[in-house]
Amino acid sequence: MSILAAGAEVSTSGTNWLAVTLFVGFIAVTMGITLWAGRSNRSAADHYTGGASFSGFQNGLAVAGDYMSAASFLGIAGTIALFGYDGFLYSIGFLVAWLVALLLVAQPLRNSGRFTMGDVLAFRLHRRPVRTAASVSTVVVSTFYLIAQMVGAGALVTLLLGVTGTTAKNLVILLVGALMIFYVVIGGMKGTTWVQIVKAVLLMAGTTLIVLMVLWKFGFSVNHLLGQAAETSGKGAAFLEPGQRFGKVVPGDGTQTMWNKIDLISLGLALVLGTAGLPHILIRFYTVPTAKEARKSVNWAITNIGVFYLMTIGLGFGAAALVSRTTLLRGFKTDAAGCFVDAKGAPLGGSCLTDLGAIPADLKTALVPVDPSGNVAAPLLAKVLGQEFAGETGGTILLAVIAAVAFATILAVVAGLTLAASSSFAHDFYANVLRHGRTTEKQEIRVAKTAAVAIGAVSIVLAIYAQSFNVAFLVALAFAVAASANLPAVLLSLFWRRFTTRGAVWAIYGGLGMALFLLVFSKNVSGATTALFPEQDFAWFPLNNPGLISIPFGFLMGVLGSLLGRDKQSEELYPELEVRSLTGAAAHGATAH
Numbered sequence: 001m002s003i004l005a006a007g008a009e010v011s012t013s014g015t016n017w018l019a020v021t022l023f024v025g026f027i028a029v030t031m032g033i034t035l036w037a038g039r040s041n042r043s044a045a046d047h048y049t050g051g052a053s054f055s056g057f058q059n060g061l062a063v064a065g066d067y068m069s070a071a072s073f074l075g076i077a078g079t080i081a082l083f084g085y086d087g088f089l090y091s092i093g094f095l096v097a098w099l100v101a102l103l104l105v106a107q108p109l110r111n112s113g114r115f116t117m118g119d120v121l122a123f124r125l126h127r128r129p130v131r132t133a134a135s136v137s138t139v140v141v142s143t144f145y146l147i148a149q150m151v152g153a154g155a156l157v158t159l160l161l162g163v164t165g166t167t168a169k170n171l172v173i174l175l176v177g178a179l180m181i182f183y184v185v186i187g188g189m190k191g192t193t194w195v196q197i198v199k200a201v202l203l204m205a206g207t208t209l210i211v212l213m214v215l216w217k218f219g220f221s222v223n224h225l226l227g228q229a230a231e232t233s234g235k236g237a238a239f240l241e242p243g244q245r246f247g248k249v250v251p252g253d254g255t256q257t258m259w260n261k262i263d264l265i266s267l268g269l270a271l272v273l274g275t276a277g278l279p280h281i282l283i284r285f286y287t288v289p290t291a292k293e294a295r296k297s298v299n300w301a302i303t304n305i306g307v308f309y310l311m312t313i314g315l316g317f318g319a320a321a322l323v324s325r326t327t328l329l330r331g332f333k334t335d336a337a338g339c340f341v342d343a344k345g346a347p348l349g350g351s352c353l354t355d356l357g358a359i360p361a362d363l364k365t366a367l368v369p370v371d372p373s374g375n376v377a378a379p380l381l382a383k384v385l386g387q388e389f390a391g392e393t394g395g396t397i398l399l400a401v402i403a404a405v406a407f408a409t410i411l412a413v414v415a416g417l418t419l420a421a422s423s424s425f426a427h428d429f430y431a432n433v434l435r436h437g438r439t440t441e442k443q444e445i446r447v448a449k450t451a452a453v454a455i456g457a458v459s460i461v462l463a464i465y466a467q468s469f470n471v472a473f474l475v476a477l478a479f480a481v482a483a484s485a486n487l488p489a490v491l492l493s494l495f496w497r498r499f500t501t502r503g504a505v506w507a508i509y510g511g512l513g514m515a516l517f518l519l520v521f522s523k524n525v526s527g528a529t530t531a532l533f534p535e536q537d538f539a540w541f542p543l544n545n546p547g548l549i550s551i552p553f554g555f556l557m558g559v560l561g562s563l564l565g566r567d568k569q570s571e572e573l574y575p576e577l578e579v580r581s582l583t584g585a586a587a588h589g590a591t592a593h
Contacts, residue, residue: 018396022404027179030195034183037191054193054287056296063284063297064304065196068203069413073406074152078374080316083245084233087316093271095309101276102298108494108581109282110294117282117486118428121493124573126501128433133508135429137485138279140512142421143459144481148474149414150176150463152375170464176410177460183415184422184452189287192415199412204304206405211314213385229320259542267476270547274479277486280420319377322384379403422451476545477519484511484550488558494581497574503562511554518546
């Protein structure tokens, strides 16, 4: 069987009932966990932090589960399979980003706050403006990230159900949205954490299995694997060098080449700094009882995360080597001879056409798309490997297992994101801004659950319109927004005595506004075939990722706002905040001023 044929057989498979059964089984188990955990939720602390009752080992798995999202498992594998070396930049960026978050903000933030990022800002700054800004930023960043996860879910169902239209994708996005709302509303942080722990174990086990099978296939020779991937890609040695996706050299167009290289710098900056501003990662450090357990959770998390991102090499280059590039990039059916065929398996035009460019335009409508963004590269790889080792049945089983793991990944991450966003809205905006801190815990929790429903609904609608994007790319945009809005405010609050309320508000709104403004006028929204509105063209910003402009702008606005006026309360309370951030003294008893 040729490599092309193997990819084609994967794309023509019908409904994988084993995968569907595993999906249903995982959903049933996690719903049971959620119902069990929900019964022990008695207070706001239980809902927001699980009562800070998790051990370092448990929270470490949950942190890893939250961080290793669909962008990592599906998006990075697909980007490497399509663009080689450039795709691996995502793995490096996400891993280094975790180190930045660890060294700069993880423990100081955990020691200084109680439930949310807004708690840290409100300790020394004026409560209402900074909590409002923190809530707005948290909801926007979380929504961006949610879109990426649900787009990945839609790509999975297309592969497993063998459908060609958008209806099934839309329905599965709706299903994921409904499930994430259930996890958050019923289980709170405790239920969500246990779902993430289960997901982390499944993801590490599934990824390890696939990578070992890839290495076995190539005699545990990485050189052999990379060589085969380069050959199959059709790009040769260039596949293993920079320039396939980022920083591309455009012959005869020096200006565009320059912008492409600058865009690579912008992407790298967003990836490295973004994690330190992601709300759903930062709130995980409030779920352990002591600073010692927080450090343990960091050690367990970074071990799992580091190993996982190393294994994405095997996933991505394994898919490039073993799965047809035609299937990944173009998404068209072929038969065993490599001829393009229609939905019924008949040769297009009655003859064997192997060159996509030779197919008449009126016949291309008969071709069946799989996933041109590459989001299903890892499940496709599982199918091919299963066939290699155990025939058609083995391929079906392994595809079902890996797809179920990917689905579990999506469900766990969207639950954590929704919890972070709804918690910030209820705790920061409703309880401490609208009600001036005069609310009961029961009222606050009810608002948090209502916010989870609303945020889930908005994310579902937006995800339906963003299905043409690679999920790793979508997450990179979320990283850029987080690094532009949240990171400047958090770092300046923790480490600069002169930081003021005006500076915090300007940093958050300035960074957030600039990032969104540049995104709207980039080719992510219009002016490209993969844009949200491909038929429109109002793009003038030359970069795909706004981080290079918006991140420094967020810091600049924070500094400028602070220098334009003194804040006596902020300066007087800074020494106490510094003690809290370094020692963890009264970490869960921080009060807002």
